Amino acid sequence: MAMEEATLAGGCFWCTEAVYNDVVGVTHVESGYTGGETANPDYRSVCAGGTGHAEAVRLTYDSDVISYADLLDIFFHIHDPTQLNRQGNDIGTQYRSAIFPHSEEQEALAKEAIERAAEEWDDAVVTTIEPLEEWYKAEDYHQDYFEREGSRNPYCMAVVAPKLQKFRKSYQQRLKANA
Template sequence: MAEAILAGGCFWCTEAVFGQLAGVSKVESGYIGGPGVAPTYKQVCTGTTGHAEAIRVTYDPATISYADLLDVFFVTHNPTQLNRQGGDVGTQYRSAVFLVDGTERAEIEAAIVRAKADHAEPIVTTIEGPAPWWPAEDYHQEYWQGEGQRNSYCMAVIPPKLAKLRKGFAERLKG
C-alpha cells in the first residue's frame, strides 16, 4: 500500500471523492503544512496556523496509480484558485500536493502540466512537504457518508464533484 496527501479545499469534499475510487482502501481527513503541533479544526479554520485541510489517501498502486490519483485531484477541484475553493477562503483551503517521501515530485509536476491543458488560468497548486500529518477529529472522518448528506453546504458542493468523477473516471470507480 502507498499514501498520497492532497489538499483541495474542504476535506469533507475531497474525502467523498477519493473514497469512491477502486484501489483506495482508506481516506483520512486531517491537517498538514503548518508549524504547530496537533492542530484542531477550530484553530485551522482561523487560517492562522499555516495548516491545510487535506486528505491522506491509502491506496494499492497495483490497482490505481499515483498519477491517476493526481489526475482525479486536478479534475475534481479548481487548481486555479489561490487559497480558496468556491466559498471557502483562506490558506487552509489552498490547493497543494504534499510529498510523502520526496520521490513524488516528478509525477506531481507532470500532473500539473496535464492539468494546465484543461485550464485557461494558471495552476496555483503548490508542492509541499514532507510534513507532519495530524488526523482531524473523529466527527470529520467519513463525513459525507453520515452527517454530510444532511448538510446543505455538502449537498451543494459534493454532488458536482462526484459527477465530474463519474464523467471522467468511471473506469476507476469501485464496483
C-alpha cells in the same frame, strides 16, 4: 499488493475524501491537517486560518491497482487548481491546492501532473508542491463525513454532492462500485 500513501489538499477535506472513498485501489482515506506551524491543530484553529495548515486527505492505495499519476489526474479534475488559497466560497490558506509528496518519485510525478493540468485550464495552475510535514488526523466527526452527514448538511448538498457526481460521471471505470 503494493500499498503506498498520498497526501493532497484541494479545498474542504469533506469533498476530497468523498471522491477518493469511491476510487478503486484506494483502501483508506483519512481527513486531516498538514503544512502548518502549530502543533496539534484542531478544526476551529485551522478554519480560523492562523495555523498555516491545509485541510487535506491522506490516501492509502494499492499502486498495483491505481497509480499515483492517476490519483493526481483525479485530484486536478475534482477541484479548481487555479484558485489561490480558496475553493469557491471556502477562502483561506487552509483551502489551498497543494500536493505533499512522500518520496522524490512522487514529487517528480506531481510536477508532471501540474504540467498536464496547466494544459487543461485557461488560468494559471497555482497548486503548490510542499514538503511533507507532520500529519494531524482531523477529529473523528470529520472522517467519512459526507457518507454519514451529506444528505442532511446543506453545504454537502450544494458543494460536495456536485463534485462527487462530476467525478462519478467522468471516472466510471475508476469507481469501486463498477469494479
